[in-house]
Amino acid sequence: MGIVLGPNRYGKAETRVVRVRRDGDVHHIRDLNVGISLSGDMDEAHLTGDNAAVLPTDSQKNTVFAFAREHGIGEIEEFALLLARHFTGSQPTIRHARVEVEEYAWSRVPSSSGHSFVRSGTEVRTALVHSEGTGGAESVVSGLKDLVVLNSTGSEFHGFIQDEYTTLQPTRDRILATAVTARWRHRVPGGGGYGASFAAARRCLLEAFAETHSLSLQQTLYQMGRRVLEEREELCEVRLAMPNKHHFLVDLSPFGLDNDNEVFFAADRPYGLIEGTVLDDAAPAAPDAWN
Numbered sequence: 044m045g046i047v048l049g050p051n052r053y054g055k056a057e058t059r060v061v062r063v064r065r066d067g068d069v070h071h072i073r074d075l076n077v078g079i080s081l082s083g084d085m086d087e088a089h090l091t092g093d094n095a096a097v098l099p100t101d102s103q104k105n106t107v108f109a110f111a112r113e114h115g116i117g118e119i120e121e122f123a124l125l126l127a128r129h130f131t132g133s134q135p136t137i138r139h140a141r142v143e144v145e146e147y148a149w150s151r152v153p154s155s156s157g158h159s160f161v162r163s164g165t166e167v168r169t170a171l172v173h174s175e176g177t178g179g180a181e182s183v184v185s186g187l188k189d190l191v192v193l194n195s196t197g198s199e200f201h202g203f204i205q206d207e208y209t210t211l212q213p214t215r216d217r218i219l220a221t222a223v224t225a226r227w228r229h230r231v232p233g234g235g236g237y238g239a240s241f242a243a244a245r246r247c248l249l250e251a252f253a254e255t256h257s258l259s260l261q262q263t264l265y266q267m268g269r270r271v272l273e274e275r276e277e278l279c280e281v282r283l284a285m286p287n288k289h290h291f292l293v294d295l296s297p298f299g300l301d302n303d304n305e306v307f308f309a310a311d312r313p314y315g316l317i318e319g320t321v322l323d324d325a326a327p328a329a330p331d332a333w334n
């Protein structure tokens with residue numbers, strides 16, 4: 044048996060950076076979680092403990108803070124690209140940078156002075172960037188997670204397999220609820236326009252969720268991905284993961300009460316997990332963009 048070093052990468056995970064921009068008394072805040080993962084000529088670090096090729100993860104973390112100060116934080120895709128290109132461009136031993144950013148949104152406390160904020164729901168905006176440095180391959184994937192949505196009607200589920208373990212009753216009217224994780228790949232990495240693109244893709248997801256008369260969460264998922272690609276030319280692949288947040292009709296007959304789709308038990312686990320990719324089949328495949 045020969046034992047060899049396989050693929051490896053390293054970096055500082057989850058640097059939490061908050062940037063305050065002061066516009067007189069009115070402040071603007073950005074709240075990010077940045078994950079950096081670098082790879083390249085790291086064999087010696089693993090095989091002999093020679094760290095000559097290693098940029099410390101501590102320096103990576105410091106770079107995030109320094110760039111937030113120096114460059115400000117624009118669209119998270121741009122910030123991720125800036126960091127990824129910096130690491131591959133400044134250190135010859137680093138051949139590949141992967142930078143992942145989550146953004147937590149804050150809105151203003153109504154009628155407050157300009158420095159009071161309230162976290163906006165659970166939804167998180169995401170970006171995932173890969174860069175091999177100047178002239179090398181790049182990819183940009185934008186997205187969101189924990190976008191919680193619910194249709195209180197317009198959802199059916201029937202016609203499924205019945206085996207010896209099936210107890211689920213077919214339904215023509217149920218609640219359909221999910222917490223959407225969606226990511227979408229940009230056709231041209233570094234093409235810009237990320238803010239408008241994000242807002243439009245998010246709107247497409249919500250509209251398709253609301254407008255689809257659902258025969259399954261799988262069908263709804265496909266319609267959501269499809270709508271994004273139909274409306275946004277700059278995007279070529281959408282990946283979705285949607286837990287089926289089951290709402291079970293409660294049997295109220297022991298209490299002499301009927302229940303015409305009005306009272307539900309919202310179960311949190313187990314849940315069905317529906318995942319799928321919708322893509323433009325003419326776009327070049329880029330499996331590494333999602334890693």
Ligand SMILES: O=c1[nH]c(=O)c2[nH]c(=O)[nH]c2[nH]1
Pocket residue numbers: 200211258259260261287315
């Ligand atoms: O939309 C659904 N898809 C399924 O695959 C499934 N399975 C299940 O039990 N309920 C549902 N609902």
